[in-house]
Amino acid sequence: xxxxxxxxxxxxxxxxxxxxxxxxxxxxxxxxxxxxxxxxxxxxxxxxxxxxxxxxxxxxxxxxxxxxxxxxxxxxxxxxxxxxxxxxxxxxxxxxxxxxxxxxxxxxxxxxxxxxxxxxxxxxxxxxxxxxxxxxxxxxxxxxxxxxxxxxxxx
Amino acid sequence: xxxxxxxxxxxxxxxxxxxxxxxxxxxxxxxxxxxxxxxxxxxxxxxxxxxxxxxxxxxxxxxxxxxxxxxxxxxxxxxxxxxxxxxxxxxxxxxxxxxxxxxxxxxxxxxxxxxxxxxxxxxxxxxxxxxxxxxxxxxxxxxxxxxxxxxxxxx
Amino acid sequence: xxxxxxxxxxxxxxxxxxxxxxxxxxxxxxxxxxxxxxxxxxxxxxxxxxxxxxxxxxxxxxxxxxxxxxxxxxxxxxxxxxxxxxxxxxxxxxxxxxxxxxxxxxxxxxxxxxxxxxxxxxxxxxxxxxxxxxxxxxxxxxxxxxxxxxxxxxx
Amino acid sequence: xxxxxxxxxxxxxxxxxxxxxxxxxxxxxxxxxxxxxxxxxxxxxxxxxxxxxxxxxxxxxxxxxxxxxxxxxxxxxxxxxxxxxxxxxxxxxxxxxxxxxxxxxxxxxxxxxxxxxxxxxxxxxxxxxxxxxxxxxxxxxxxxxxxxxxxxxxx
Numbered sequence: 001x002x003x004x005x006x007x008x009x010x011x012x013x014x015x016x017x018x019x020x021x022x023x024x025x026x027x028x029x030x031x032x033x034x035x036x037x038x039x040x041x042x043x044x045x046x047x048x049x050x051x052x053x054x055x056x057x058x059x060x061x062x063x064x065x066x067x068x069x070x071x072x073x074x075x076x077x078x079x080x081x082x083x084x085x086x087x088x089x090x091x092x093x094x095x096x097x098x099x100x101x102x103x104x105x106x107x108x109x110x111x112x113x114x115x116x117x118x119x120x121x122x123x124x125x126x127x128x129x130x131x132x133x134x135x136x137x138x139x140x141x142x143x144x145x146x147x148x149x150x151x152x153x154x155x
Numbered sequence: 156x157x158x159x160x161x162x163x164x165x166x167x168x169x170x171x172x173x174x175x176x177x178x179x180x181x182x183x184x185x186x187x188x189x190x191x192x193x194x195x196x197x198x199x200x201x202x203x204x205x206x207x208x209x210x211x212x213x214x215x216x217x218x219x220x221x222x223x224x225x226x227x228x229x230x231x232x233x234x235x236x237x238x239x240x241x242x243x244x245x246x247x248x249x250x251x252x253x254x255x256x257x258x259x260x261x262x263x264x265x266x267x268x269x270x271x272x273x274x275x276x277x278x279x280x281x282x283x284x285x286x287x288x289x290x291x292x293x294x295x296x297x298x299x300x301x302x303x304x305x306x307x308x309x310x
Numbered sequence: 311x312x313x314x315x316x317x318x319x320x321x322x323x324x325x326x327x328x329x330x331x332x333x334x335x336x337x338x339x340x341x342x343x344x345x346x347x348x349x350x351x352x353x354x355x356x357x358x359x360x361x362x363x364x365x366x367x368x369x370x371x372x373x374x375x376x377x378x379x380x381x382x383x384x385x386x387x388x389x390x391x392x393x394x395x396x397x398x399x400x401x402x403x404x405x406x407x408x409x410x411x412x413x414x415x416x417x418x419x420x421x422x423x424x425x426x427x428x429x430x431x432x433x434x435x436x437x438x439x440x441x442x443x444x445x446x447x448x449x450x451x452x453x454x455x456x457x458x459x460x461x462x463x464x465x
Numbered sequence: 466x467x468x469x470x471x472x473x474x475x476x477x478x479x480x481x482x483x484x485x486x487x488x489x490x491x492x493x494x495x496x497x498x499x500x501x502x503x504x505x506x507x508x509x510x511x512x513x514x515x516x517x518x519x520x521x522x523x524x525x526x527x528x529x530x531x532x533x534x535x536x537x538x539x540x541x542x543x544x545x546x547x548x549x550x551x552x553x554x555x556x557x558x559x560x561x562x563x564x565x566x567x568x569x570x571x572x573x574x575x576x577x578x579x580x581x582x583x584x585x586x587x588x589x590x591x592x593x594x595x596x597x598x599x600x601x602x603x604x605x606x607x608x609x610x611x612x613x614x615x616x617x618x619x620x
Contacts, residue, residue: 024357024367025350025499029492029547035224035278036490039191040335047334057334058393069190073228079286082494083368123190131234179512179522180344180505184337184392191335195490202489212489213548237339238523345534345588349501379500383538389596433500441544 009122011103013148015089018048019109022084032079038119039072041080042104045088053143060127063137067100067125074121084108087115092148093122095141098133100125164277166258168303170244173203174264177239187234193274194227196235197259200243208298215282218292222255222280229276239263242270247303248277250296253288255280319432321413323458325399328358329419332394342389348429349382351390352414355398363453370437373447377410377435384431394418397425402458403432405451408443410435474587476568478613480554483513484574487549497544503584504537506545507569510553518608525592528602532565532590539586549573552580557613558587560606563598565590 026041028034033041050057060067080086086106093101106119127136181196183189188196205212215222235241241261248256261274282291336351338344343351360367370377390396396416403411416429437446491506493499498506515522525532545551551571558566571584592601 021357023350023354024494025353025501027494029489029494029496030221030223031494032223034194034490035227036191036194039189040333043335044333047331056393061392066185068185068187068234069231071228071230072190073226075226076224079223082371083366176512178505178509179339180346180508182339184334184339184341186339189335195488198490199488202486211548216547237526238521340531340533342533344504345537346501346504349499376495378495378497378544379541381538381540382500383536385536386534389533 009093009103011091011093013092014150015091015105016045016049016052016147017087017089018045019085019087020044022080022082022086024082027082030079031081033081035074035076038074038076038080038106038121041086041088041106041119042090042121042123045090045104045106046102048088049090053140053147055137055140055143059140060137064129065134065137066128068128070099070124070126072121072123074119076119078108078116078118080106080108080118085110086118092144095136095144097135098127100127100136100144164248164258166246166248168247169305170246170260171200171204171207171302172242172244173200174240174242175199177235177237177241179237182237185234186236188236190229190231193229193231193235193261193276196241196243196261196274197245197276197278200245200259200261201257203243204245208295208302210292210295210298214295215292219284220289220292221283223283225254225279225281227276227278229274231274233263233271233273235261235263235273240265241273247299250291250299252290253282255282255291255299319403319413321401321403323402324460325401325415326355326359326362326457327397327399328355329395329397330354332390332392332396334392337392340389341391343391345384345386348384348386348390348416348431351396351398351416351429352400352431352433355400355414355416356412358398359400363450363457365447365450365453369450370447374439375444375447376438378438380409380434380436382431382433384429386429388418388426388428390416390418390428395420396428402454405446405454407445408437410437410446410454474558474568476556476558478557479615480556480570481510481514481517481612482552482554483510484550484552485509487545487547487551489547492547495544496546498546500539500541503539503541503545503571503586506551506553506571506584507555507586507588510555510569510571511567513553514555518605518612520602520605520608524605525602529594530599530602531593533593535564535589535591537586537588539584541584543573543581543583545571545573545583550575551583557609560601560609562600563592565592565601565609 026033026037089105091103101124104121107115109115181188181192244260246258259276262270264270336343336347399415401413414431417425419425491498491502554570556568566589569586572580574580
């Protein structure tokens, strides 16, 4: 069992932003998104990021690969509510041979107000095939590096 | 944005164990529990713990209080699969005036095999009323401290 | 307890179509969307329909109103899979004073193939305020009727 | 698209009852269980029923079989709330060669009050292997018929 010590996460390269609205079915009886459901929102943003990179997650699955979550951490700064207009942002923290760390950040972007960061998370993935860690697809990491080298993103 | 540095989590007092089976609806297309759904399992264990303490979460809600998750971290050591027999264990890390940190640990407990730890998490809660942090109920923290002072738990 | 006898559902007016991709987190271990999660997809389509009408569901909630599901039925003709490109279509079956019946239909719309209907459902809603049935907002039913009178939809 | 006409569902044999409490994560912002999540509760009851029969669903999966939902209907008589003590009841409607219809009924069973039926549903399953309908396992249907012939259930 381990404990987090708060240190700034180094993000390398730009953030990719994906806009959406908070669905009703993600919200719990406290009127905010259930803490485990923020990972749905992160997933929506990550999927959009991979697609924009030109390597949709569907290509992983076509080769029998999965990006399994090995560990994660999440900070809930402010609650998200039903129908909030948000941007789920994704950036790269670290590319390993068989692992990948991504940062996700959610910003509420209401009309006529300054965006505010509501949620921050880091997910550490391992690339697996039939349960065994294997190298990340080369074409995928090439595209990731290309993204990290752009100033504001090529899209 | 912050990053975790792995350090042992200090747990104070015994672990409370709640047994259950992994429901089918928690499992995703990779045949393991979806990473955001482990928080459902933690919740089941936590609810059972509060009930066993004699302070079910229902009492919080009756006073208009919520334990909101401020941050969390989770380590997925091994995947959980459909119908796995597990123990969701809960222990206290830290009691603040308006906050509480709990550790959760899931062990797979198959018949005739040694229990293995599959998942570890720490959740940091803030006690809120109408969105504002307020002190934890005294009767609740008394019961928590009583639990922490027992050797193997009073149950 | 009641049982369905299969009769054609009469839909009045055009269908409203909302395009999306099936998220990974909706898919279960059988590689198809979990039967209870199709209601998330219906909800996405219904929300888009209400928004396009000019009466987003947020307006109901602002007046303390909810559209509660009184009953539903659903037919799963073909499974939906991860990342399928779909259209969630919504049409009006019946407008009551305090109730509303909507039909939802999902079509898979792959590139270069004919759309195929995968799922059909009917949801019967009751408009409630503090748990008591109340009339639907007049401005909402006006917009619904306007929609039903259009040939292909005004959007 | 079809529409239900309300007719009494014929249930053959006794109801199997499985007790549980409504988890917090199933409840939405309207303070009741989200309509698509009642199928989680039905599943918990159905799994317990199959296990009690002596043919847990795990045996289906061990043979590469799935019980896929072909259609369903559900009536929400009263809302279920967080922590409600309930019984999810399951009974057999019809056994086909490759299909099975089950009824589910949820009763709220508070202390010192008469049980009240809150939810009723019927699910029509098809037994499939690699996507193709196949006969139900014989040992399973035998156990089902044995159950249906008992007066109050053998358990």
